[in-house]
Amino acid sequence: MxxxxxxxxxxxxxxxxxxxxxxxxxxxxxxxxxxxxxxxMTDIFGAGQDTTATALCWALLLLLRHLPLQRRLQAELDRVVGRARLPTADDRAALPQLEAFLCEVLRYSSFVPVTIPHATTADVQLDGFYIPRGTVVFINQWSVNYDPTKWKDPHVFDPGRFLDAEQQLDRDRAAGVMIFSLGKRRCIGDQLAKLQLFLFTAILLHQCAFEPNPAERLTMDCVHGLALKPQPFTVSVRPRGEPGGAL
Ligand code: HEM
Known part of the structure; x- marks a missing residue:
C-alpha cells in the first residue's frame, strides 16, 4: 500500500x-x-478473497453438474446483454435466472457452515434456552439453509426456488439464505461479495462454455476448513462464439 x-x-x-x-x-x-x-485493503483481501474465490469454485462445479442450466443462463445473458458488449452491474435486475442460480449456489454449498465464534457478554435467555455469560456461540448456517420447514426438498439443487410466478427473483426467499452470518458482526462485505460473484459469473458465462472432465466424478464432497471447498476438479473451457454457439 x-x-x-x-x-x-x-x-x-x-x-x-x-x-x-x-x-x-x-x-x-x-x-x-x-x-x-x-x-x-486488509478486509478486502483478508476476509473477501478466499471466501469469494470459494463461492466461485462452487458456482463453477455446479455449472458443470447442470449443463442444461448453464445453457439457459447463457441464453438469458445473450437475450438481455447481447453479444456486442460485456455484462455489467446494471444488468443485474434483468438477469433473474442468474441471480437465482447464485442464491442457490450459496444455499446449497453452505460453504461457511458455522460462523466465526463469538461469546456472550452476559447471561442470556433465548427461545427458552439459558446461555450463561462467557459461552462461546456459533451460528449453524448450514442447518438454516437445509431447514426442511423453510425449504422444499433442501437437498435438491434447484435455483427455481428463488423465482416467483413471473420468473422474477423472489427477494424474500433470497434473503432467507444464511451465509454472511447475523447481528452486529455479520459480514460487512456481503453486498460487495454478491456483486463480485454476479460480475465474475455473468462475464465468464457470457464469454465461455464450461464442460466437465468425463473421467472425473463431480461431487459435493468437500475439503474442510473455515470455508468448505470443492475437491479438486478440472474443467474444459472454450470461448463462446456467436449466439447459439454455446456448448
Ligand atoms: C461469498 C463471500 C463471503 C462470505 C460467505 C463471507 C462470510 C462471512 C462470515 C460468515 C463472517 C463472520 C461473521 C460473524 O462473525 O459472525 C464474515 C465476516 C467478515 N467479512 Fe465476510 N464473507 C464474504 C465476503 C467478504 C468480502 C468480499 C469482504 C470484503 C470487505 C468481507 C469482509 C468481512 C469482514 C471485515 C468481516 C468481519 C466483520 C466483523 O467482525 O465485524 N467478507 N464474512
Missing amino acids: AQHRRSYDPRRPPRHISDAVLEGAEQAPGGLGRAYAEAT
Whole structure:
C-alpha cells in the first residue's frame, strides 16, 4: 500500500483496487483517512478473497453438474446483454435466472457452515434456552439453509426456488439464505461479495462454455476448513462464439 501510495496519481484513472481505495479514503473530501485505506485493503483481501474465490469454485462445479442450466443462463445473458458488449452491474435486475442460480449456489454449498465464534457478554435467555455469560456461540448456517420447514426438498439443487410466478427473483426467499452470518458482526462485505460473484459469473458465462472432465466424478464432497471447498476438479473451457454457439 505504501508503494502504491507513492506512485498514485489522482489525475489518472485508478489502476487497480488500491488506487480506488486511496482515492475514496484519503483523497475524497471528508474521506475516512489514511489508516482506513490499509484496513480496507486488509478486509478486502483478508476476509473477501478466499471466501469469494470459494463461492466461485462452487458456482463453477455446479455449472458443470447442470449443463442444461448453464445453457439457459447463457441464453438469458445473450437475450438481455447481447453479444456486442460485456455484462455489467446494471444488468443485474434483468438477469433473474442468474441471480437465482447464485442464491442457490450459496444455499446449497453452505460453504461457511458455522460462523466465526463469538461469546456472550452476559447471561442470556433465548427461545427458552439459558446461555450463561462467557459461552462461546456459533451460528449453524448450514442447518438454516437445509431447514426442511423453510425449504422444499433442501437437498435438491434447484435455483427455481428463488423465482416467483413471473420468473422474477423472489427477494424474500433470497434473503432467507444464511451465509454472511447475523447481528452486529455479520459480514460487512456481503453486498460487495454478491456483486463480485454476479460480475465474475455473468462475464465468464457470457464469454465461455464450461464442460466437465468425463473421467472425473463431480461431487459435493468437500475439503474442510473455515470455508468448505470443492475437491479438486478440472474443467474444459472454450470461448463462446456467436449466439447459439454455446456448448
Ligand atoms: C461469498 C463471500 C463471503 C462470505 C460467505 C463471507 C462470510 C462471512 C462470515 C460468515 C463472517 C463472520 C461473521 C460473524 O462473525 O459472525 C464474515 C465476516 C467478515 N467479512 Fe465476510 N464473507 C464474504 C465476503 C467478504 C468480502 C468480499 C469482504 C470484503 C470487505 C468481507 C469482509 C468481512 C469482514 C471485515 C468481516 C468481519 C466483520 C466483523 O467482525 O465485524 N467478507 N464474512
